Amino acid sequence: MEEEQPEVQQPNKLMRFCKETMRVLRITKKPDQQEYKSLVKVTGLGIAVLGALGFIIFLLKQLLF
Numbered sequence: 581m582e583e584e585q586p587e588v589q590q591p592n593k594l595m596r597f598c599k600e601t602m603r604v605l606r607i608t609k610k611p612d613q614q615e616y617k618s619l620v621k622v623t624g625l626g627i628a629v630l631g632a633l634g635f636i637i638f639l640l641k642q643l644l645f
Contacts, residue, residue, distance in 0.1 A: 611619065
């Protein structure tokens with residue numbers, strides 16, 4: 581039978597998480613105004629579609645039952 585390897589020690593996990601977090605923060609950038617507006621539009625459209633879908637389902641439920 582193979583023996584299970586011991587779990588990675590907590591300080592090692594924490595250090596790896598910190599290094600990965602710092603790497604992500606280094607490569608990210610603040611969006612420019614045009615990119616931000618586009619992101620807001622897409623997000624708003626998604627929220628509106630989900631809200632409309634929920635409302636339609638609610639109406640169908642009320643009408644059918």
